[in-house]
Amino acid sequence: MSNGSPTMRSKSSFHFAAGLGSGVLSAVLLQPIDLLKTRVQQGGRAGIGSGVAGLSSGLGSISPGRHTLSAAIAELRASSTHLIPALWRGALPSALRTGFGSAIYFSSLNAIRQNVARARLPVLTDTASLAATGSSSSSLPKLSNTGNLAAGAVARSLAGFVLMPLTVLKVRYESSMYAYTSLAGAARDMARTEGLRGFFAGFGATAIRDAPYAGLYVLFYEQSKRRLSALYDGTTSSSDGTATEIAPSQAMGVSRAASINFASGVVSGVVCSIISNPFDAVKTRIQLQPGAYRNLVQAGRRLVAEEGFRALWDGLALRMSRKALSSALAWTVYEELIRRAEVTWSDRTAQRSL
Numbered sequence: 001m002s003n004g005s006p007t008m009r010s011k012s013s014f015h016f017a018a019g020l021g022s023g024v025l026s027a028v029l030l031q032p033i034d035l036l037k038t039r040v041q042q043g044g045r046a047g048i049g050s051g052v053a054g055l056s057s058g059l060g061s062i063s064p065g066r067h068t069l070s071a072a073i074a075e076l077r078a079s080s081t082h083l084i085p086a087l088w089r090g091a092l093p094s095a096l097r098t099g100f101g102s103a104i105y106f107s108s109l110n111a112i113r114q115n116v117a118r119a120r121l122p123v124l125t126d127t128a129s130l131a132a133t134g135s136s137s138s139s140l141p142k143l144s145n146t147g148n149l150a151a152g153a154v155a156r157s158l159a160g161f162v163l164m165p166l167t168v169l170k171v172r173y174e175s176s177m178y179a180y181t182s183l184a185g186a187a188r189d190m191a192r193t194e195g196l197r198g199f200f201a202g203f204g205a206t207a208i209r210d211a212p213y214a215g216l217y218v219l220f221y222e223q224s225k226r227r228l229s230a231l232y233d234g235t236t237s238s239s240d241g242t243a244t245e246i247a248p249s250q251a252m253g254v255s256r257a258a259s260i261n262f263a264s265g266v267v268s269g270v271v272c273s274i275i276s277n278p279f280d281a282v283k284t285r286i287q288l289q290p291g292a293y294r295n296l297v298q299a300g301r302r303l304v305a306e307e308g309f310r311a312l313w314d315g316l317a318l319r320m321s322r323k324a325l326s327s328a329l330a331w332t333v334y335e336e337l338i339r340r341a342e343v344t345w346s347d348r349t350a351q352r353s354l
Contacts, residue, residue, distance in 0.1 A: 014341055016107040022333035023102025026326040027095045032087035033325075034094060037318035038174040039072035041284040069318070075176055093170040093183055101163045102330055109155040109218070110141075116151065117141035124150065148222050149215040156214030160206055165199035167206065171287045178288075194290065202286035204296045209279030217272045217327065224264035254336065261335050265328025273320040278312035280319060 027034075073083075080086035116124045124147030143151060160167075169186050172178045180186035190198045282300050285293040293299035303311050 011341075011345075012107055012111065015110045015338070016103045018334045018337040018341075019106030019330075020099050020103035021337070022106075022330040024095050024099035025333060026102075026329040027098035028088075028091055029329070030322050030326050031091045031094050033318055033322040035087060035090055035174045036069060036072050037315040037322060038171055038284060039075065039176060040069055040315040040318060041281050042175050042177060042288050079176065090170055090174040093166055093173055097163050097166040097170050098326070100166075101159045102334075104159040104162055105155050105214070106334055108158050109151055112151045112155060113141040113143055113147075116143055116147055121147075123147070142222075145219050145223070148218040151215075152218030153211040153215035156210045157207055160210045161203065164203050164206065168199055168201055168287050171284060175288050198290065201290045202283040205279050205283035205286055205299070208296065209276045209283060213272045213276040216275065217268045220268035220271055221264050221331065224267050225260055228260045228264060254339075257339065258332050258336055261332045262328045265331045266324045269324030269327040270320055273323045274316070277316045277319060281312050281314050284315075 076086045077083055119125070124143055165187075168190070169183055172190075173180050173183070173186060178186070180189070194201070278300075279296075282293070282296060282303060285303060286295070286299050293302060300312075
């Protein structure tokens with residue numbers, strides 16, 4: 001277990017690479033869900049006709065009426081001869097954003113957790129877990145609930161700010177309200193019509209959505225892992241019938257650790273998606289229609305006034321499915337890569353000490 005000690009400290013570059021790989025994998029696999037979520041949340045605004053018109057005019061006409069999942073799928077069928085490739089529209093910006101976002105997030109989160117664990121701050125560090133020798137599904141530093149909440153929020157805010165331009169490009173590329181044919185073309189159009197500010201449209205709503213989401217996610221994720229790992233306490237019976245403590249790396253196999261991490265990721269993703277969905281709905285409107293939805297407060301009020309409180313939960317099922325699966329997949333892959341790296345680095349350190 002890595003608790004911040006110099007001999008077991010994970011290399012920052014590997015955390016970056018592991019985060020990048022896990023982020024790209026989850027983004028590509030789950031892009032159809034993300035695209036449909038964007039189409040539903042653009043919502044009450046674009047019907048099938050506006051989607052077709054948007055392909056030729058560059059900006060779909062706005063028509064009243066709620067945008068449902070079935071309408072979004074019908075719109076894709078009407079605007080493309082092949083539905084399956086259309087579902088992966090925007091996969092490149094999504095993979096870039098999620099991949100590098102995950103890389104920055106995981107490497108920043110690891111740096112924060114390592115430094116906090118080494119400092120042994122009483123409020124932020126889980127001293128009981130640091131001293132424990134039982135089995136665990138993770139080799140990452142253990143923090144208190146407050147520490148996990150703060151670390152997740154800070155790391156996600158940093159990653160969100162750095163990747164904000166790609167986030168805006170991704171949302172517009174996925175929407176039927178714009179007919180961008182390339183990322184370069186979309187960037188040029190935004191720079192010409194909106195300037196630098198356009199690339200950071202919706203950052204307030206994004207930060208308010210992502211910081212609590214990430215903080216709560218890490219908190220629930222670590223708590224879920226702890227409770228599930230406690231069911232497998234890392235003890236075994238010896239020949240004389242007494243319980244014998246075994247090493248954590250031996251106590252929990254790869255499949256069991258991955259199952260615990262994935263299950264914890266799904267549960268945490270579902271809970272946090274429900275809590276943060278209103279901010280996601282508002283963020284999407286700001287990024288798609290910055291002229292009509294200027295900031296978080298005004299956009300939220302207008303959305304509720306025109307479409308009711310229900311509009312704040314548009315795309316919840318799709319977002320909940322995607323976030324639960326993508327977060328669980330990304331964390332499971334990331335944790336397993338780090339676990340393997342920790343074992344390799346530990347063995348090399350032991351060999352050098354001989």
